[in-house]
Amino acid sequence: MTSLRASRDWGSSPEHAALRTAPPAGWTAAWSTHGVRFVAALERARLLAVQFHPELSGAYGAALLERWLTGARAGTSPPGSVTPGLLPRVVPCLDVKDGRVVKGIRFQNLRDAGDPAAQGARYEAQGADELVVLDVAASAEGRATQIDTVARVRAAIRIPLTVGGGVRSVDDARRLLAAGADKVSVNTAALQRPALLSELAAEFGSQCVVLAIDARRAGDRWEALAFGGRESARPDAVAWAREGAGLGAGEILLTSWDRDGTRSGPDTELLRVVAGAVHVPVVASGGIGERAHVVEAFRAGADAVLAASVFHDGDDTVAGIKEDLALNGIRVRP
Numbered sequence: 200m201t202s203l204r205a206s207r208d209w210g211s212s213p214e215h216a217a218l219r220t221a222p223p224a225g226w227t228a229a230w231s232t233h234g235v236r237f238v239a240a241l242e243r244a245r246l247l248a249v250q251f252h253p254e255l256s257g258a259y260g261a262a263l264l265e266r267w268l269t270g271a272r273a274g275t276s277p278p279g280s281v282t283p284g285l286l287p288r289v290v291p292c293l294d295v296k297d298g299r300v301v302k303g304i305r306f307q308n309l310r311d312a313g314d315p316a317a318q319g320a321r322y323e324a325q326g327a328d329e330l331v332v333l334d335v336a337a338s339a340e341g342r343a344t345q346i347d348t349v350a351r352v353r354a355a356i357r358i359p360l361t362v363g364g365g366v367r368s369v370d371d372a373r374r375l376l377a378a379g380a381d382k383v384s385v386n387t388a389a390l391q392r393p394a395l396l397s398e399l400a401a402e403f404g405s406q407c408v409v410l411a412i413d414a415r416r417a418g419d420r421w422e423a424l425a426f427g428g429r430e431s432a433r434p435d436a437v438a439w440a441r442e443g444a445g446l447g448a449g450e451i452l453l454t455s456w457d458r459d460g461t462r463s464g465p466d467t468e469l470l471r472v473v474a475g476a477v478h479v480p481v482v483a484s485g486g487i488g489e490r491a492h493v494v495e496a497f498r499a500g501a502d503a504v505l506a507a508s509v510f511h512d513g514d515d516t517v518a519g520i521k522e523d524l525a526l527n528g529i530r531v532r533p
Contacts, residue, residue: 286532287524288328288503289493289517290482291510293318295334295364298348300511313511315348316355322510323356325517328532330356331452331505333384333411334364346378353379361409361452367395369402376403384452386411387425390432390439393446400447405479410448412436414469415456421469428456436469437476444477451477452505455485460508462488467499474500490515490523497529 229240240249293300293315300313319330332352334345349362362375363384372383383403389395389410399408413428414421414436423433433439440451453473455466465486474481483501487493487509496504509515521531 286530287497287501288482289326289520289524289531290329290331290503290505291318291322291327291517292331292333292484292505292507293352294507295332295345295348298345316351318511319352320355322517323358326521326533327358327517329359329361329503331361331363331384333362346374349375349378349380363409363411363452369398372399372403372407376407382407382409382450384409384411386413387427387432389443389448390423390425393442396443396446396448400449405447405449408448409450409452409482410440410443411452411454412440412443412473413454413456413459414466416466416469424456428459437472440473441476444479448479450480450482452482452484454505458486459484461486462492462508464488464492465496465499465501465504467495470496470499470501474502490520493520493524494527494529497524 223241225243227242229242240247242248295301295315298315300315300318315332319332322330330352332349334348349360353360359381360379361382361384362378362380363386366372366375366383366385367388375383383399385395385399385408396408396410413424415424415428415431417431417434420434421436422431423436423439424430425432440453444451451473453470455469458464458466463486465483470481470483480502481500482503482505483496483499484505487496487504487506489509493504493506506520510517521533524531
């Protein structure tokens with residue numbers, strides 16, 4: 200469900216004509232925009248009527264239902280804990296350039312890693328909870344994400360899809376959502392104009408907005424990088440994560456630039472600090488090379504773990520990692 204607003208135009212058919220200026224007596228109506236505007240929900244006291252797709256909503260949907268039923272607020276669980284029903288996610292990432300999956304080390308020396316639609320379908324079959332597609336050249340080349348790639352990937356999978364790279368405006372995000380994305384990821388454009396996060400959240404809902412942060416260690420802190428790691432943009436990545444969540448980002452995609460592609464393990468210190476600084480889910484990215492690294496990332500406070508090389512090179516599978524997580528006492532979806 201995306202942003203809720205009092206509805207003053209919540210139907211176009213004749214039977215809804217009398218209800219366009221006000222919701223039914225005693226009810227609060229809401230509408231949403233996801234490609235087109237539509238009625239999202241009706242609420243009265245503790246009764247909520249909403250079309251709900253748990254297979255697409257995933258952990259966010261479970262968290263939404265739990266908070267609504269119990270009255271709890273988001274972020275009340277300590278970092279690293281797993282609230283019943285809120286299961287950790289394993290998320291393959293497809294870095295895409297010119298319609299092909301690529302992979303490198305610290306965003307450099309990119310090599311071909313296959314067709315994005317075929318890779319996405321393979322990871323879904325292995326049990327991936329979500330898929331992330333990032334156009335790694337869009338920001339640097341000053342262009343939008345390639346819509347045809349997004350459409351091809353969506354046609355091949357049913358799991359939730361996050362897409363990023365080159366998103367600079369509400370219209371850019373709308374095109375990606377219309378092509379099949381469930382969430383949009385923003386990085387450089389948000390660093391240049393933080394108000395973009397609020398604009399996206401107001402239009403589509405915070406759960407559609409992912410703030411991607413490429414963090415590089417700089418002394419006793421981490422700086423936030425822009426343009427695919429090419430430029431330093433913020434001196435304090437943790438402060439930027441906190442600010443971005445406050446502006447409307449519903450999730451933080453946190454990549455350790457120092458660990459990206461190295462398979463040397465996640466930056467658990469960075470994860471702990473960011474997870475403790477924000478009230479939204481944190482997706483850990485960078486350094487995953489073996490199953491123990493995924494366990495480390497979850498225990499450091501990640502709500503989801505993103506990996507690429509270990510899957511692209513066939514060294515492990517989503518199913519294998521999930522089996523290991525279960526053996527280590529971390530509940531996951533089959």
